[in-house]
Amino acid sequence: MSTADTPSASAGRKRADVRRNEQKLLDAAAAVFVRMGIDAPVREIAAESGLGMGTIYRHFPTRADLVVAVFRHQVDALAAAVDAAPTAGTPYEVLRQWVHRFADFLVTKHGLAEALHSDQAGFESLHNEFVERLMPVLDQLLKASAAAGYTRSDIRAYDFMLAVGNLCIGVENFPDYQARRMIDLLLAGLAQTAPASTGEEPEQRRP
Amino acid sequence: MSTADTPSASAGRKRADVRRNEQKLLDAAAAVFVRMGIDAPVREIAAESGLGMGTIYRHFPTRADLVVAVFRHQVDALAAAVDAAPTAGTPYEVLRQWVHRFADFLVTKHGLAEALHSDQAGFESLHNEFVERLMPVLDQLLKASAAAGYTRSDIRAYDFMLAVGNLCIGVENFPDYQARRMIDLLLAGLAQTAPASTGEEPEQRRP
Amino acid sequence: MSTADTPSASAGRKRADVRRNEQKLLDAAAAVFVRMGIDAPVREIAAESGLGMGTIYRHFPTRADLVVAVFRHQVDALAAAVDAAPTAGTPYEVLRQWVHRFADFLVTKHGLAEALHSDQAGFESLHNEFVERLMPVLDQLLKASAAAGYTRSDIRAYDFMLAVGNLCIGVENFPDYQARRMIDLLLAGLAQTAPASTGEEPEQRRP
Amino acid sequence: MSTADTPSASAGRKRADVRRNEQKLLDAAAAVFVRMGIDAPVREIAAESGLGMGTIYRHFPTRADLVVAVFRHQVDALAAAVDAAPTAGTPYEVLRQWVHRFADFLVTKHGLAEALHSDQAGFESLHNEFVERLMPVLDQLLKASAAAGYTRSDIRAYDFMLAVGNLCIGVENFPDYQARRMIDLLLAGLAQTAPASTGEEPEQRRP
DNA sequence: AATGAATGAGGTTTCATTCAT
DNA sequence: AATGAATGAAACCTCATTCAT
Numbered sequence: 023m024s025t026a027d028t029p030s031a032s033a034g035r036k037r038a039d040v041r042r043n044e045q046k047l048l049d050a051a052a053a054v055f056v057r058m059g060i061d062a063p064v065r066e067i068a069a070e071s072g073l074g075m076g077t078i079y080r081h082f083p084t085r086a087d088l089v090v091a092v093f094r095h096q097v098d099a100l101a102a103a104v105d106a107a108p109t110a111g112t113p114y115e116v117l118r119q120w121v122h123r124f125a126d127f128l129v130t131k132h133g134l135a136e137a138l139h140s141d142q143a144g145f146e147s148l149h150n151e152f153v154e155r156l157m158p159v160l161d162q163l164l165k166a167s168a169a170a171g172y173t174r175s176d177i178r179a180y181d182f183m184l185a186v187g188n189l190c191i192g193v194e195n196f197p198d199y200q201a202r203r204m205i206d207l208l209l210a211g212l213a214q215t216a217p218a219s220t221g222e223e224p225e226q227r228r229p
Numbered sequence: 230m231s232t233a234d235t236p237s238a239s240a241g242r243k244r245a246d247v248r249r250n251e252q253k254l255l256d257a258a259a260a261v262f263v264r265m266g267i268d269a270p271v272r273e274i275a276a277e278s279g280l281g282m283g284t285i286y287r288h289f290p291t292r293a294d295l296v297v298a299v300f301r302h303q304v305d306a307l308a309a310a311v312d313a314a315p316t317a318g319t320p321y322e323v324l325r326q327w328v329h330r331f332a333d334f335l336v337t338k339h340g341l342a343e344a345l346h347s348d349q350a351g352f353e354s355l356h357n358e359f360v361e362r363l364m365p366v367l368d369q370l371l372k373a374s375a376a377a378g379y380t381r382s383d384i385r386a387y388d389f390m391l392a393v394g395n396l397c398i399g400v401e402n403f404p405d406y407q408a409r410r411m412i413d414l415l416l417a418g419l420a421q422t423a424p425a426s427t428g429e430e431p432e433q434r435r436p
Numbered sequence: 437m438s439t440a441d442t443p444s445a446s447a448g449r450k451r452a453d454v455r456r457n458e459q460k461l462l463d464a465a466a467a468v469f470v471r472m473g474i475d476a477p478v479r480e481i482a483a484e485s486g487l488g489m490g491t492i493y494r495h496f497p498t499r500a501d502l503v504v505a506v507f508r509h510q511v512d513a514l515a516a517a518v519d520a521a522p523t524a525g526t527p528y529e530v531l532r533q534w535v536h537r538f539a540d541f542l543v544t545k546h547g548l549a550e551a552l553h554s555d556q557a558g559f560e561s562l563h564n565e566f567v568e569r570l571m572p573v574l575d576q577l578l579k580a581s582a583a584a585g586y587t588r589s590d591i592r593a594y595d596f597m598l599a600v601g602n603l604c605i606g607v608e609n610f611p612d613y614q615a616r617r618m619i620d621l622l623l624a625g626l627a628q629t630a631p632a633s634t635g636e637e638p639e640q641r642r643p
Numbered sequence: 644m645s646t647a648d649t650p651s652a653s654a655g656r657k658r659a660d661v662r663r664n665e666q667k668l669l670d671a672a673a674a675v676f677v678r679m680g681i682d683a684p685v686r687e688i689a690a691e692s693g694l695g696m697g698t699i700y701r702h703f704p705t706r707a708d709l710v711v712a713v714f715r716h717q718v719d720a721l722a723a724a725v726d727a728a729p730t731a732g733t734p735y736e737v738l739r740q741w742v743h744r745f746a747d748f749l750v751t752k753h754g755l756a757e758a759l760h761s762d763q764a765g766f767e768s769l770h771n772e773f774v775e776r777l778m779p780v781l782d783q784l785l786k787a788s789a790a791a792g793y794t795r796s797d798i799r800a801y802d803f804m805l806a807v808g809n810l811c812i813g814v815e816n817f818p819d820y821q822a823r824r825m826i827d828l829l830l831a832g833l834a835q836t837a838p839a840s841t842g843e844e845p846e847q848r849r850p
Numbered sequence: 851a852a853t854g855a856a857t858g859a860g861g862t863t864t865c866a867t868t869c870a871t
Numbered sequence: 872a873a874t875g876a877a878t879g880a881a882a883c884c885t886c887a888t889t890c891a892t
Contacts (some may be wrong), residue, residue, distance in 0.1 A: 039892085041857070063882060074857040079884070136346075139399035149403070177414065184403065185411035188395040192346035196356070196391065204392035207384065208411070211418030247872075272875095281874035286867075389851060454851075477886060479854095488853040493888075534701035553757075553813035558716065563817070591828065598817065599825035604810040610770070618806035618829070621798065625832030660871085661876070684861060695878040700863070 044081055045092070051092045052131075060076040060089055060134040086147045089137060096127055101155050103205070104163065114172035117163040118209055121186055126204055128190040145168045157183055173212045182212075234280040251288055253278045266340035267296055293354045296344060300355075303334055304362050311366050321379035323425045325416055328393055331363070332412055335397040342397040364390055380419045389419075460485045465506045473547035503551060507562075510541055511569050518573050528586035531577040532623055535600055538570070539619055542583060542604040549604040566626050571597055587626045596626075602609045667692045672713045673752075678755040681710055681761075682787055707768045710758060715772070717748055722776050725784060735793035738784040739830055742807055745777070746826055749811040756811040776802055794833045803833075 050071030054062045067088075068075040084086035104120055111119075128135040137145055138152060168175035182209035189204045257278030261269045273280040290293035318326075329345075335342040344352055345359060364376055368386035375382035396411045466487030468476045481502075482489040496502035518534060525600075542549040551559055552566060573594035582589035603618045667717045671692030688709075689696040703709035725741055732740075749756040759773060760768055782800035789796035810825045 044856080064884090065882080068858095075883095076858070076885080077856055080855070136343075139343075139402065177410070178407070180405065181407050181411055182414075184399060184406050185396055185408075185414070188398050188411075189392055191395050191398060192391060195346065199391045200385070200388050201392075203384070204388055204395075204415070207389075207392070207418035209414050209418065211414035211416065211420075213418075222257065250873085271867085272865075275875085283865085283869085283874055284872080289873075292854095448751050466830070469862085478888085479886075489888085490853055490890085491851080496851075499887090503770075539851085550757075550760075553816065591824070592821070594819065595825055598813060598820045599810055599822075599828070602812050602825075603806055605809050605812060606805060609760065612801065613805050614799070614802050615806075616804055617798070618809075621803075621832035622825070622829050623832065625830065625834075626826035627832075664876080685863090686861080689879095697864080697879070698877055701876070834859095 043071075043077065045075060045134075046073060047078060047081055047088075048092050048101050053135055055089070055092065055131065061085075083214050086145055089145070089148050090151050093131065093134065093148075093227065096131075097152065097155050100124060100127060101159050104159050112172060113163070113167040113170045114213065117167045117173070120159070120163055121205065121209060122202070124160075124183075124186060125190050125201065129134040129193050129201065130189055135193075138187050140186070152187075153183070177212060180201075182208075250280060250284060253280060254285060254288055254295070255299055258295055262296070262299060262338065262340065267344045268340070276327075291354070292353050296352075296355050299356045300338065300341065301358070304359065307331060307334060308362050308366050310369060318386075319379060320370070320374040320377045321420065323382070324374045327367070327370055328416060329409070330392075331367075331393060332397050332408065335394055335401050336408065342394050342400075345394050346391070356414065359394075360387065360390070374419075384419060457487060457491060460487060460490060461495055461502070462506055469503075469506065469548075470489055470546050474551045475547070498561070500559050503559075503562050507545065508565070511566065514538060514541060515569050515573050518577060520549065526586060527577070527581040527584045528627065531581045531587070534577055535618070535619065536572070537622065538574075538597075538600060539604055539615065542601055543607050543615065546608060549607075550600050553598070553600050554603075565592065566601075567597070574640045591626060596622075664692075664694060664698065666775075667694060668699060668702055668709075669713050672709050675712065676752065676754055678709070681758040682754075683705075705768075707766055710766070710769050711772050714752065714755065714769075717752075718773065718776050721745060722780050725780050733793060734784070734791045735787040737787045740766065740792070741781070741784055742826065742830060743823070745781075745804075746811050746822065749808055750814050750822065756808050756814075759808050760805070760812075769786060774801065774804070798833060800819060803829075 033203055047067070048118055050073075051067050051107065054067045054070050058066060064078055064085075068078055071078075078088070082091060100123065103123060104116075127137075134207050137148055139149070157179050158181050164177065164182065165175075167173040185208060186205055189208065190201050193201045254274070255353040257275050257280075261274045261277050265273060271282055271285060271292075275285055287293070291296060300318075307327075307330065310330060312333075336347070344355055346356070364386050367390050371380065371384065371386055371389065372382075391414060393412055396415065397408050399406055400408045449512065461481070465481050468481045468484050472480060477629075478489055478499075479490060482492055496505060514534075517537060518530075529596070543550070551562055553563075571593050574597050576629075578591065578593050578596065579589075580586065581587040599622060600619055603622065604615050606613055607615045668688070671694075672688050675688045675691050676762070679687060685696055685699055685706075689699055692699075698711070703712060713745050721741075721744065721772065724744060725737075749759075758769055778800050781804050785794065785798065785800050785803065786796075788794040806829060807826055813820055814822045
């Protein structure tokens, strides 16, 4: 009666603990992933989190579950970013900014870009998660830009997304590699639409 | 001059055996790398080659040594290709063809593109090998194309090489991913030189 | 007199709950034992019962306690069977029927016969339970049959009980094994008493 | 030439070592099986043998392989025993002696009798090994005894063998259990053939 | 009294690497 | 020089059991 669904002191407390532990795990995993890559030993994550190994298995039966969970937040944010942005510029510029934000995300998570394309069994779900959440967003951006005549319309969001992801690989291991420039190059290639054919487009593109 | 380094009859014979074994190992490793990836168990390679594991370690103390050796031949061929090619087209076309040949090479070697950017200790030498052998070639091609006005001149061969390599990652695991189109996009970005600023360039570019 | 030990209304209610839970546990355990054997994970039983694991430990601190409790009912029934039976035949026939009923019991409980002779620490109590409850019964049957001249009198109930139990082992894993025939063989061996000592017995035995 | 197939010093030595190690493993496993049962940790056996765990897996990939190997010798001896014995008595007596020797074997190997009927995956091979090697022998003994009129002819060697094996279970855990007497009881049951038909047999049986 | 999250010992298995022959 | 047996560290995963709520 009284305890309806108000998180009562006792029931609520327990749930809070559990959630806190899950957060600890996610934080620890994120840290360890940065330090040792996505294949880090479970024990390492357990140690980092201060929790037991069994707890990890309870929360995330599969390594992929953990990886997906670790990054879900940021993937969500990324997916939401496109709506939040107050259309700061041309569709092409919006696209460009989002792509770089995507790259930011990948680059700051050591091993994430690599894991995205891993052939390791069990990482399909990670790949899928990204594709399902982000590809629609990117697709929308690409279509808008193409519709406005800024970019080619024959590039698939899937390919483009993976390509950007791939270009981020190795940034940390080879500090001399300038992934950003390559991403810009790819974006430039996108912009190089069948240009001078009519001559009107340029004005359209650069008003 | 040529045979000068043949020691004695017996020693020479030995050397032939050794060299034959080395070749066996390289062939076996190449086959296994295709089958199981670049991280295949040493024992697997030993079995494939018909030789003992100890022999592998004698010849190639480090896994990277073996990997480098396995691909050196093809790297050499790639490096030589640029001279051999009878300038079949514009510098940009030559560049384009070489880049795709490079991609061919990476894509057909399961796991090679990945290994190139691996952070696994011991794979720097593989990276270095590629950089040392191929970057000069690519640099030359880029410079030629830029000098002829086809492409931007502010792109470093190092970045471009790694970028192309990166774009090849995942081809086998995600068959839907069309790496070639993305490589072409990158090349297109390269071509999109500082464009309509003067208006003369276009003629220069497509004579 | 009878309800004298009911404490207070509230406490009594509690007790009812507790008893109900205990029954749930016993039912669940019985089901799980059949499904997964006597060593089934505690969690499995908890899940089956709808109760928590801690509750199991409260009621049955030791696995053996649970096992014993699960089967106590049927052990009791078996112990009682001898009185209930309206002496349907010769003492030997009564003995034989009881032995087969005992075998029925063991065979239908997956893993019970095995557990009875397990060296796993903690199963002594199971063994003891069986010995304490059933051996007296069997002893009585054996003595009656021997006294009537049907069977040897030099066989201990303890040995015989364990032997019958043992003969039931493997019935499920090796469907070709015909435990019943072997039990009958054992019973036949029992009947082969030191024969013609007096001369009257034989007629009595095989009329 | 000279090294034909004579176990040369170098080649022969290695092989000898390997064999010696295998023997060490078998001895160690036998000891550990006695001490801790047939499910003893691999590490324990490794420790006992003074060899590494990997060596065990090399020699005996499966636990069952090891178990079978440990007991093969004695199984062989048991299988051979029937021929070696200089027919010391009636067929029934020969049968009886062999059965007891079989029991000796099982009883002295802690956990063997249990393992023979284990439902643990992977022990089928142990069961099979026993059945294949020993059942024919027992079958022959049973048939001989039956043919000479000493015993019933309707008992299958398979059942009888398993029964004897079963009766040995628990000898060590329950020192009060007299398995031998039960085996004799089973044998007695076997002998109690449809006797009184002629009346001569009894004399024949107990001269 | 009940719950079930957390713990971590314990067992398994794989493979890179060494080294005696 | 070649061999491959041996080693053992590492990683995985499962549950019995405890204990805070």
